[in-house]
Amino acid sequence: MRTQVDVTSKSVRDLLERSEEHRLADVLGNLRPGDISSIMMELNEKEQSSVFSILVQHDRRLAAETLKVLGVEPGLDLLNQISSEEISKVLQELETDAATVFVSALPEENALEVLEQMDVEESAEVQHLLQYEEDTAGRIMTPSVFALFEDLTVSEAIHTIQTAKELEVIFYLYVVDERNHLVGVASVRELLIAPPSTPLKKIMTTDVISVATETDQEEVAREVALYDLLAIPVVDQENKLVGVVTVDDVLDIIEEEATEDIFYLAGVEGHDHIHTPPLTSVRRRLPWLVVNLGTAMLAATVVAYYEPTIAQFSFLAVFLPVVAGMGGNSGTQTLTVIVRGLALGDISWESGKSILSKEIVVGLNNGIVTGILAGLVAYLWKGSYVLGMVLGGAMIINVAMAGMVATLVPLILKRMNVDPAIASGIFVTTFTDAVGFLSFLGLATYFLQYLPVS
Amino acid sequence: MRTQVDVTSKSVRDLLERSEEHRLADVLGNLRPGDISSIMMELNEKEQSSVFSILVQHDRRLAAETLKVLGVEPGLDLLNQISSEEISKVLQELETDAATVFVSALPEENALEVLEQMDVEESAEVQHLLQYEEDTAGRIMTPSVFALFEDLTVSEAIHTIQTAKELEVIFYLYVVDERNHLVGVASVRELLIAPPSTPLKKIMTTDVISVATETDQEEVAREVALYDLLAIPVVDQENKLVGVVTVDDVLDIIEEEATEDIFYLAGVEGHDHIHTPPLTSVRRRLPWLVVNLGTAMLAATVVAYYEPTIAQFSFLAVFLPVVAGMGGNSGTQTLTVIVRGLALGDISWESGKSILSKEIVVGLNNGIVTGILAGLVAYLWKGSYVLGMVLGGAMIINVAMAGMVATLVPLILKRMNVDPAIASGIFVTTFTDAVGFLSFLGLATYFLQYLPVS
Structure with a gap:
């Protein structure tokens, strides 16, 4: 009755340090692939690669199964440290669908070499699966079906x-x-x-x-x-x-x-993984940051338009990020619920109307509560009830509109066959930034004469 | 060979409108629970409830299985529209674990009534599962095992x-x-x-x-x-x-x-669902917005401290939200990768050190690129290279530190047995707001004499 691993990463590390390769191979040989994978996750890269090469030499089947549990990342890094001949032998131990995942992740030249050195039959099956598009049933199926x-x-x-x-x-x-x-x-x-x-x-x-x-x-x-x-x-x-x-x-x-949905919502492209090399991670995150910088600058032009007001009442700058941020937070909440609902198939374009009216109600409610609170803080802080009302009013407008936009954007994107998880966030935050600045500074400018002098 | 539903939500709606109950019951009777559930997702609440009551009357087993596929939300709303006696009869058709899910979701008084009217044996089994804590193996298991x-x-x-x-x-x-x-x-x-x-x-x-x-x-x-x-x-x-x-x-x-992780990352509590009533959704989202308002106000005190600088150079207010926002975006990226890695068991406290150094490298890289871009925009816009350098420098500091903090916070929370998905975001965005304001306005104040006059 064993649900936990009796062998710990510590004991594996000790055996590695004492170079007791055979002893370690014996110990690992008694474990399940899932257990070895869990242990490897607690080791550093050098230790992982030592453990993997011991597995490859002593029990190729177990090495292959462990690789499968580990997945492409960090599995691919481990494969890249052994010869293409050894890669072929290891992948051969896997079921065709799992072998195909790794072959398709290898650099093309390397993949061709590996396929050449594999068993003819297995190689043919992998190549057969590779004909199908990535992420389709054909690519991920087991071709030998009983x-x-x-x-x-x-x-x-x-x-x-x-x-x-x-x-x-x-x-x-x-x-x-x-x-x-x-x-x-x-x-x-x-x-x-x-x-x-x-x-x-x-x-x-x-x-x-x-x-x-x-x-x-x-x-x-x-x-x-x-x-x-x-x-x-x-x-x-x-x-x-x-x-x-x-x-x-x-x-x-x-x-x-x-994971993909979570990452896209946070502006991280595709399968950025804990173990992804730093520069690959940069490539997967920087584009979205740059786009965001562009839209943030765009929203900032609204602030620039009201610079004369700020020059006169500098304390407005204090609350500016608060209004924009609260709209962004509230929009992100709605957006997340909608995007996840679309991914799980819980909403459709048809049921969108009733969801929109719900989100408007929620946004209005949340806007009124946070608006009143924010207005109160501003009033107590600066002693101007007009400032309190301007801040509160702007927040109500921004939070309520955020709910509406954060519902509409993903629904429309989905309708246009664009993955709403990828593109929605940027629209919503740009919108809430701009509306936040516009409503707050607009109202402030309108009630200029009632504001206290800085 | 049928993978799709031949019966559409439109044809179901037509039959409902023409009150052809028996015809509709026949049509539904030929479908799988999963198909009926998919159709119901495209109907409005009133139509859903009509379809469900037709199912309850004509094929209780199918009604129960459909309910199971639909899940607690919106399933519970449908159950609430029939008598507790009918609820008992429907839930009795389900396996114990599924029946338990619905019984535990009912209001307590209602649940007791339902349990009383159920088959004695089934009722005893449900009550047995209810003894176990929510979200444990005991609560979700099927007690009759072969x-x-x-x-x-x-x-x-x-x-x-x-x-x-x-x-x-x-x-x-x-x-x-x-x-x-x-x-x-x-x-x-x-x-x-x-x-x-x-x-x-x-x-x-x-x-x-x-x-x-x-x-x-x-x-x-x-x-x-x-x-x-x-x-x-x-x-x-x-x-x-x-x-x-x-x-x-x-x-x-x-x-x-x-879903829970995605929602917590966006500051939405628990199982907020598309079909959750508006006021329940408010209750599930408002607390986080209020906490966020508090921390945003806290961060705003940094801006307040530098008010004299802003009074003199109002264009600083234009870039203020940009610096804070970019730090927040970059921090959210890192945070999401770390939180998901923790949830999937891909990282541990032990492997945290190497991940921290990776995230610092990524943050520094992204900070430098976006910092230079932002500085360039500011320079071209306002014609002051000092302003460009102040903005660029602040952005580099904020984005790089965001990476570090967004790695440490979830690791430490996890170590303290707090769900990192719930609490990390608030720490990270408060930090990036404060550091963004401090670095930008601090640098600006330091180089005050080189800044152009508003």
Whole structure:
């Protein structure tokens, strides 16, 4: 009964320091790939690479499985430290879909070398998957899918399962016709309780949920989650069974897509990872910062327009970032709820109208409460109730409008087939900056004569 | 071969409008719960509630399964529109873990009524799960787990499977001793290929991964994902098998936890949902806005300190929000990468040091590039190279320090057992606001004599 790793990163580090390679190989050999991966995450890069090369030399299969759990980052860095021949041998131990992930992540020249040195059959399968677009069902499926011919009897089917090689877990029994068209599905239990001479045709369910090779992986994950499946078959244009995507891969997809959404909302491109080299991270974050700088400068022109007012009443500058910031915060809240709702398929363009009116109500409420509070602070601080009302009023306007805009922008982007997670934030914060400055300085200028002298 | 819903929300709406209840019940009866849920998401609240009550009257099982797919929100709203007796009957159709989710979401009085009117056995099971803390393995597990006694032979085990009631999919065959202690696990395939007279003891794997009833659901999901499991057994303190958590529930947990992280990062509490009533959403977002208002005002005191400088050079106010904002954006990028890395278990306190140095490098790089750009804009705009250097310098300081602070804050919070997703943002933006104002206005005041006259 072991749910935790008895071997700690500390004991691994000790063995590494004492160069007890064989002892370490023994210790690692008793662990699961998931355990080794957890330990490696606590080691530094040099130690990780030592552990990995010991694994490669002593238990290639375990090295490969650990690599799979680690994922492309930091897995790719580890692969880059061994020869392309060794890479081929390690990747060969993986299922085709996992091997393909790593091959496609290698630099092209390197990838070709690795494919050449792989087992011919495995190499062909990887190349087959590489033909499909990235992030589609075809690219992520396992191409070797266990299927039974529809004319088999139950006892023949059971015999086929008993003699099948390399069949670890049976998810569903897919049933095909003589031309490999997917025609049905059955469970192991249905097989076990049916009379031995019944043909599969009679016990199978013909209403099979499947996806096409070109279906986006996010959609694949959504179908698996929606229908509570353990695996989903992949068919080509003629409805021939060409592969299967299993639920363990779907778990990874869901985590990956959630990470992508979180990152895009924060203006970080794609798969920026803890272990991404610094300059790659710069490349993945700098563009958004530059765009943001541009829009911030644009919003700043509003402030520039009101410079004469500020020259006269310098304390306005104190509250300027507060108004803009509160609009931005409130807009980000709404934006996040909407973007996540779109990603999970909980909202559509059709249901957008009722959501818009809800967000306007929420924004108005939050604007009034924070506006009154901010106005009170300004009044107590500077002793001018006009200043309090100007600040409060501007905040109400900005927070309420932020809710509206932060709902509309992602809905419209989605409607235009642009990923709302990527592009919405920049629109919303530029808007809340500009409206914040405009409403606060505009109102202040309008009530100029009632403001206290600096 | 159907992967999409042939019935659209439009056709459902038409049938509703024409009050063709029986026709609609027939149409819905041919769909899967997931399909009905997708259609309902495109209907307005009134239509959703009509569809649900038709389901309840015509096919209670389908109503229950649809409710499960819809989740607590908006599922609870639909339940609230039928009598507590009907609620009992609907929830009874669900597996215990799913029924428990809804019962625990009901107002307490209502929940008690529902439990009273449920089938005694089912009600007892729900109440049993309710004893466990929310978000733990005990609360989310299915308490009826299929287990085999270790002394059974393979043929006896197969017979047991064949005659078992209500056993839809077999994930793993858990093996227990005479006192119900979990002692092993076997797969259906291992059963099928072993000689019929072999005792289970001989073919089972004794190294079973399990979780305790009090294990947090996030940890349960992580174990299932880490070891690529289809289900994980839940044991009590004596290692007795008390339940199982299956992978379809883990998919939901992963989505839920990702949503929670995304929301907390944006300052939205817990499960704010598209369909959450406006005033509940206000309650879930306002507290963070108020805290933020407080810290923004705190940061504003820095600006207040430099008011004399601004009174003299009002154009400084134009760039003030730009410096603070860029630090905030850059800090949010780093923060998001770190928080997500912590959530996925990719970083630990131990590996924190190397990550900190990476983030400092990234921050410095991004600070220099955006600083130079911003300085250039200021120079071209106002014609003062000193202003350009002051703005550029302040931006470099703020962006670089943002990277450092946004790495340290979540690591330290995690170390203190505080969820870094919830609390980090507020620290980081307050810091970048204050440092932005201080560095920009501080430098400006220092180089006062070289600045152009407003």
